[in-house]
Amino acid sequence: MPALDGGICRVKLARGELSAAQALAIADTIDEHACGIADITNRANLQLRGVKRGHEEPLIAALLRAGLGPSGSQDNMHAFADDVRNVMVSPTAGRDAGAMIDTSAIADDILARLQSDKRFTALSPKFALLLDGGERLAMLDHPHDIWFSAARDPRRDDVLFAFGLAGCPPVAEKHAGAVAAVAASNVAALTYALVHTFLDLAAPEHTRMRDLLAVHSVERVLTHVESKTGIALLRDASIERWRRAPADPSLRLGAHRQRDERRSHVGGQPVLGRMNSATLRGLARLVKDNDGATLRMTPWQSVLLTDIDSAYIAATLQALEALGLACNARDPLTRVIACAGSTGCAKSLADAKADAMKLAAHLPAHANAQVHLSGCPRSCAAAHRAPYTLLAVAPGRYDLYHTRDPRDPTGFGRCLARGLTIDEAAGMLSHAARPPIPPFDEPSDA
Ligand code: SF4
Structure with a gap:
């Protein structure tokens, strides 16, 4: 896609994962064919920016050679219709000490089915699925067209998956509950049938599940899918009452023990989710140096290394910090996100990236408010509600x-102040959220 700073190439990563060889391939590719920048997206994918004019085909060919496309596309550049790979899992899938089930195999089954059916290329690139194994580290705020979330089945002391349409797994009482549940062994087949059901029932103007539900009831969708698959859906009051345990997004930063207690996952936040080729090469080196480690992108636009042996945690954290990643939630840079801004997007009224850096430099460590800077109301950097949004109104000026609040036409909530400079916004946000965030792995007395 064209943008102000050159072309943009979106690379969808299966389960957010990147091998060392793929990280090196992307580093080489962005140096040769783009401006050396890769942004992590809020769906744990990558966006390569500044693709040079005339370099589009060699760039795509290099990515396909590295296996960064749908399976089977390596020999056919024009099979790069990778628009149906929005299946989000936890970055700690398969490793999380709190998970009820490892979702990796189910996610791979879903991905294989999505990529093997040509009909699914008719889906909007934004059509998104969530597969949640009950991990402690999980993004639960992003609305998904279809979501599945692991739940304990008290009747058989087994794991089943509650699911819902056009929303998020419910955590609080006020959230809309699941519509039904299904055995873990049926999740992939049901997903396939739900996507077909969406395409069967949707009119051309319906691109997302919420559009379909505006004209068809949930009941209609479920009846259709049951008749298609024969899969028995569990539907009773206990499913409706089910609530997912809250997750802890702070576990994306620093070191935390995995299910296998000898190993930990170690995470850090590249500044504003942006990596250059040197960072990618450094991350690839860390994967190679730590036997069995994997590199994963997260929907908080950060990176996570799994399977780090206890003896190498300190060295890994040091290496991430040396690459410029923030590994501690006290660092204000872990709490600020921004869209491309006026250097990358013609719609932006301000240089949101530079202003976000300025804001982070002015925020004290105790100001734990999460802040989203957006160059226009499209809100590209955040798929979820941010507690605080600075919406650009002019260069260097923002409404806070x-x-x-859904009743607010802007969708960002209550307006606290208009036309703030970054210094003024920092002053307000410094007092916005207390008490301070406790240090990681230390007892909280807050
Ligand atoms: S939020 Fe608006 S200004 Fe920012 S990248 Fe998206 S379209 Fe551009």
């Missing part, structure tokens, strides 16, 4: 909103 708190908590998105």
Whole structure:
């Protein structure tokens, strides 16, 4: 896609994962064919920016050679219709000490089915699925067209998956509950049938599940899918009452023990989710140096290394910090996100990236408010509600909103102040959220 700073190439990563060889291939590719920048997206994919004019085909060919496309596409560049690979899993899938089930195999089954059916290329590139194994580290705020979330089945002391349409797994009482549940062994087949059901029932103007539910009831969708598959859906009051345990997004930063207690996952936040080729090469080196480690992108636009042996945690954290990644939630840079801004997007009214850096430099460590800077109301950097949004109104000037309210036409919540400079915004946000975030792995007395 064209943008102000050159072409943009979106690379969808299966389960957010990147091998060392793929990280090196992307580093070489962005140096040769783009401006050396890769942004992590809020769906744990990558976006390569500044693709040079005329370099589009060699760039795509290099990515396909590295296996960064749908399976079977390596020999056919024009099979790069990778628009149906939005299946989000936890970055700690298969490793999380709190998970009820390892979702990796189910996710791979879903991905294989999505990529093997030509009909699914008719889906919007934004059509998104969540497969949640009950991990402690999980993004639960992003609305998904279809979501599945692991739940304990008290009747058989087994794991089943609650699921819902056009929303998020419910955590609080006020959230809309699951519509039904299904055995873990049926999740992939049901997903396939739900996507077909969406395409069967949707009119051309319906691109997302919420559009379909505006004209068809959930009941209609479920009846259709049951008749298609014969899969028995569990539907009773206990499913409706089910609530997912809250997750802890802070586990994306620093070192935390995995299910296998000898190993940990170690995470850090590249500044504003942006990596250059040197960072990618450094991350590839860390994967190679730590036997069995994997590199994963997260929907918080950060990176996570799994399977780090206890003896190498300190060295890994040091290496991430040396690459410029913030590994501690006290660092304000872990709490600020921004869209491309006026250097990359013609719609932006301000240089959101540079202003976000300025804001982070002014925020004290105790100001734990999560802040999203957006160059226009499209909100590209955040798929979820951010507690605080600075919406650009002019170069260096922003309106400050708190908590998105559906009744507010802007969708960002209540407007607290208009036309703030970054210094003024920093002053307000410094007092916005207390008490301070406790240090990681230390007892909290807050
Ligand atoms: S939020 Fe608006 S200004 Fe920012 S990248 Fe998206 S379209 Fe551009």
